[in-house]
Amino acid sequence: MKGGDKMKKLILLMLLLPISLIGCTDEESSVTVGHTTVYYTNVPDAKAEVLAGYLQEEFGFTSDTDILLSMSGNEYEVRIPSSYSSPSEVEESFKVYFALLASRVSEEVFFGSPVKLVLVTHQNDELFAVKNQYSFEKAGRVFVYFKGVDREQAFNLANYLESLVGENYDWDVIFEQSEGVYHVVPFVGINDASELTPEMENSYQSMATELEDVLGGDVVVHLVNFEGYEVAAFEG
Structure with a gap:
């Protein structure tokens, strides 16, 4: 993942x-x-x-x-x-x-x-x-940049992601809310959807589903590459 x-x-x-x-x-x-x-x-x-x-x-x-x-x-x-x-x-x-x-x-x-x-x-x-456009929260080396959501939710997201990847893994994630939907936007080291393996797709789909419980609302996980372009999206 x-x-x-x-x-x-x-x-x-x-x-x-x-x-x-x-x-x-x-x-x-x-x-x-x-x-x-x-x-x-x-x-x-x-x-x-x-x-x-x-x-x-x-x-x-x-x-x-x-x-x-x-x-x-x-x-x-x-x-x-x-x-x-x-x-x-x-x-x-x-x-x-x-x-x-x-x-x-x-x-x-x-x-x-x-x-x-x-x-x-x-x-x-x-x-x-x-x-600067975002407020900032972190857990371990997971960095969550957020706006339109409260700091407690950003901290909950950071802690959840850190539990998945460990305390020493660097990960940048944008976190926003629009029309009642939480948008979680992790940066990933792939350029397009063709590079996603079935295992990766399953992992991110599970993440989207689990985050609905963590955040208490509808969630979409958007994978973006390092240039900021969306690669794939997964709904909870």
Whole structure:
């Protein structure tokens, strides 16, 4: 049933290049954790240090990498360098990953404050940007991104999924409700329905059925690939 490791493990080494950003100045404050240095303005020192540690752990940088952090109003902006030189080079899977990361950074670093993640070239030119869209809950290494449902339901979902895959398996799952139906959207490591084996189909169908008891309502499980496209759906 498991679709593979979390999407970041497939793309980070290919798509992120540890690099020094043009635009970092001595006038900014800075903090370094591991190989990650955050240059920041108008942000508390403690927040910058937590962000540096979080991104170092998330990306596992092995060479010195510069991150820019600033704040406008109540929104934090985080500029992250990449090896890309134009927006057309950025793969859809990376955009999906970044959208989820924005929600995690919002909750795990900035306590739910609005966050804008900006992917940039080494010259600090913007490639694309995304804001946090979801609240976030987790159990083990199962990450549930939710909106339109309460946190308790998201926690119940995370715990159920963690009981299936174990505490060390990384899994990203979107959780929403529409017209009285719970939509559970796990990311899986397949590209289309032809790659589903009968055993996988049975497992996901069982999941949809069991989740109706866990969540107390109608459930549809939508499998999506790492680019965010639906592969298959199973009704409870």
